[in-house]
């Protein structure tokens with residue numbers, strides 16, 4: 001390694017288990033679990049991760065006189081401080097051009113200062129940065145973590161409790177994926193973002209320049225009249241769905257998921273199946289079409305041979321009325337010439353575009369979870385169809401699909417949402433999509449509520465601070481996150497993230513900090529200080 005080495009902050013005491021060292025570190029050194037440090041054994045360098053640490057003091061004996069006098073006499077803290085040291089467990093993750101375990105007495109150093117690209121390459125032991133993007137900085141240093149863009153199709157999870165910084169991280173990732181430098185060119189990964197709370201919509205308006213260097217097409221899809229230049233009214237084409245799926249959706253709107261009457265469901269399915277799927281947009285997408293369908297059903301109920309009662313038919317008719325009010329009259333969601341189609345995906349691809357589907361109360365007033373699922377299901381199908389057709393025609397395409405509040409679309413059995421419409425198609429996209437260039441980026445506050453099978457297909461994890469309840473689940477699903485790191489996930493600071501998995505060139509989990517950038521931080525989810533706002537005006 002050619003670069004300068006970081007400052008000495010401690011020494012290695014002994015080797016404990018395989019790949020684990022015990023070390024002593026200065027007490028005034030700010031270290032964090034998951035942070036990387038360098039071990040210097042007479043110029044043989046190794047990289048280690050802080051797996052655990054504790055403060056030790058030679059006076060520590062709770063029954064001793066000194067302990068008692070500490071409580072009586074605060075000034076003794078100074079003496080105590082002088083005699084305190086950090087004992088740390090360090091996990092070996094990389095040896096630089098040697099194959100020996102650092103001996104006791106080796107120096108523990110901070111990570112080096114990186115002054116040039118050459119330093120960066122030698123730090124990571126690589127020849128060039130092709131396909132790699134710089135992300136944040138390894139904790140306790142200014143060294144960016146390098147992420148392998150080519151592993152993004154192995155799917156990504158961004159998990160953390162409310163307020164842990166997921167949206168900011170996602171905005172940062174979108175910024176990076178919108179400014180990918182390849183040679184002299186700046187390009188971008190084509191992306192569709194399901195924006196649950198309007199945290200990304202400014203990227204299509206006031207903060208467009210953050211993402212526009214590598215992109216030629218940036219739009220926000222909303223469910224109200226578009227007023228801004230880059231706004232598009234979202235409409236979808238129902239002919240992509242089966243009669244069963246549409247019937248389940250319509251009956252669920254009235255009765256709740258899985259609480260509908262199967263007789264009604266089956267009958268509606270049968271009636272829809274009698275029509276050509278091309279008719280669905282007029283039949284279900286217009287007030288007249290729905291009126292005709294209702295009449296068709298009520299008339300059929302008169303015919304005793306058909307075998308449904310008038311009350312069954314009325315139940316269906318009333319569900320259709322609710323569907324009309326919620327989805328057609330209010331949201332005007334259906335149109336045979338939909339505003340988002342496979343052709344749109346081709347436009348997104350060609351322009352390295354970004355489509356933000358705004359589900360916030362402002363962009364889509366009155367939208368419910370079921371209708372969000374219908375839309376996500378529709379988009380997932382478009383993506384799958386588009387990418388598979390392109391690949392079979394010899395044109396490999398790539399598309400990143402960011403889904404916030406992923407538990408609403410691919411819930412685990414413990415989560416009180418069924419998501420019949422989205423779950424299967426998203427599982428298919430996760431399993432097969434990677435071959436065709438689909439990259440799922442799932443964002444959630446509660447990874448424990450995401451379907452285990454889908455979670456097992458995620459190969460890169462960005463862990464923010466998570467809830468205690470999620471720890472066990474995360475350990476089993478993420479595969480390979482060491483126990484002490486996992487336990488520490490519940491107390492991570494906002495802005496600190498443990499990154500593990502295929503995209504991280506480190507290959508081993510590491511603690512990374514993402515710098516705060518005020519412009520990137522100005523978004524809907526950003527919580528203003530209540531005291532400051534109240535004191536204004």
Ligand SMILES: Nc1ncnc2c1ncn2[C@@H]1O[C@H](COP(=O)(O)OP(=O)(O)OP(=O)(O)O)[C@@H](O)[C@H]1O
Nearest residue numbers: 162163164165166167168494495514516525526527
């Ligand atoms: N890297 C960071 N450095 C400093 N502050 C940050 C950082 N990331 C986020 N924050 C702050 O933390 C707060 C919460 O961040 P953010 O909205 O991204 O959290 P979240 O996990 O998306 O929350 P929710 O699940 O409720 O949407 C914001 O007010 C933001 O200002």
